Amino acid sequence: xxxxxxxxxxxxxxxxxxxxxxxxxxxxxxxxxxxxxxxxxxxxxxxxxxxxxxxxxxxxxxxxxxxxxxxxxxxxxxxxxxxxxxxxxxxxxxxxxxxxxxxxxxxxxxxxxxxxxxxxxxxxxxxxxxxxxxxxxxxxxxxxxxxxxxxxxxxxxxxxxxxxxxxxxxxxxxxxxxxxxxxxxxxxxxxxxxxxxxxxxxxx
Amino acid sequence: xxxxxxxxxxxxxxxxxxxxxxxxxxxxxxxxxxxxxxxxxxxxxxxxxxxxxxxxxxxxxxxxxxxxxxxxxxxxxxxxxxxxxxxxxxxxxxxxxxxxxxxxxxxxxxxxxxxxxxxxxxxxxxxxxxxxxxxxxxxxxxxxxxxxxxxxxxxxxxxxxxxxxxxxxxxxxxxxxxxxxxxxxxxxxxxxxxxxxxxxxxxx
Numbered sequence: 505x506x507x508x509x510x511x512x513x514x515x516x517x518x519x520x521x522x523x524x525x526x527x528x529x530x531x532x533x534x535x536x537x538x539x540x541x542x543x544x545x546x547x548x549x550x551x552x553x554x555x556x557x558x559x560x561x562x563x564x565x566x567x568x569x570x571x572x573x574x575x576x577x578x579x580x581x582x583x584x585x586x587x588x589x590x591x592x593x594x595x596x597x598x599x600x601x602x603x604x605x606x607x608x609x610x611x612x613x614x615x616x617x618x619x620x621x622x623x624x625x626x627x628x629x630x631x632x633x634x635x636x637x638x639x640x641x642x643x644x645x646x647x648x649x650x651x652x653x654x655x656x657x658x659x660x661x662x663x664x665x666x667x668x669x670x671x672x673x674x675x676x677x678x679x680x681x682x683x684x685x686x687x688x689x690x691x692x693x694x695x696x697x698x699x700x701x702x703x704x705x706x707x708x
Numbered sequence: 709x710x711x712x713x714x715x716x717x718x719x720x721x722x723x724x725x726x727x728x729x730x731x732x733x734x735x736x737x738x739x740x741x742x743x744x745x746x747x748x749x750x751x752x753x754x755x756x757x758x759x760x761x762x763x764x765x766x767x768x769x770x771x772x773x774x775x776x777x778x779x780x781x782x783x784x785x786x787x788x789x790x791x792x793x794x795x796x797x798x799x800x801x802x803x804x805x806x807x808x809x810x811x812x813x814x815x816x817x818x819x820x821x822x823x824x825x826x827x828x829x830x831x832x833x834x835x836x837x838x839x840x841x842x843x844x845x846x847x848x849x850x851x852x853x854x855x856x857x858x859x860x861x862x863x864x865x866x867x868x869x870x871x872x873x874x875x876x877x878x879x880x881x882x883x884x885x886x887x888x889x890x891x892x893x894x895x896x897x898x899x900x901x902x903x904x905x906x907x908x909x910x911x912x
Contacts, residue, residue: 517851523750524736524751532728533722534726542751545750546727546747546753546777547724547725549750549753554717554721566769569774570757573754574757647718648725680714684714
């Protein structure tokens, strides 16, 4: 019985290697290539360890770490959805639920349930831990874009007004990090890394 | 003062993006490319979450998670050393100590100390957590090699007798996982994924 349990765990561990092939919009800080969701998840775990003190509420860092490590696994089936692509976002919840069924369902029942609950908590932002994890997940692409002079912003023709909306996703988890984000975004517009809002040219 | 602290933390977060460029010997499970140390660190965090029940002693999983997430950061300066390259291994400790000085030294003092201690604990295998983390770190390349029909073993002309020694690194953390490793290695030799010991042909 224990052997079967270990076999299920190892099969899941092999399956999730595919997260290393899911390519995100963000470029590495040296702009040589886009990053993948596995290395992004590692980076988020580091952010959680280092920035927990900036959360609005005290957070259980152990829970945050588990949450960020598993938060993108559903992308193996559902793909990574561009935050600014509102069409793709419409079908995202359904695709991700199916992905969660299949992927977490590979595990022994107790572990399947634990990971599913962590992922649902992250998605629905029910807890201080989930709100803080979301803040980190929204902050890190700003750092990637800022340090590559807005490479993925330019490619997608994203304007500053849309990026500034990200601050509203960061603030519920960390007002301090949303202030950092706002400063970075305004500085990026000043430096031309990010296009100004569409009407600025006419009205200014 | 708090601003300075956050600045240091963000500079470190940007610096460690380089771990995504440190290439390991192991190929992804689909053999399309070698993996990097950032995505490997994420994978280890998943192994820790799923396999903690197989540790010889009860482990503090929170501590294991933090340890595996940071365990390879020194490679940014010191590079990844092939487990089977005994020449490169000789200068590894000194290079890694210098790397730890520079990299962790970028952080606020308390965080620099916390990460340094975690990393030293991992390196010296002082605790049940470090021994279990080491077991996972030794197990995962076996899974990669097994599922790519021994691609990186063949490239380096590694023989089964040398790979079997890995079981001695896994057992102090998890006898159950060392048994799994031994089964995989023997099966890999049977399937030709891994060359037999050099003398087998003559004496058999």
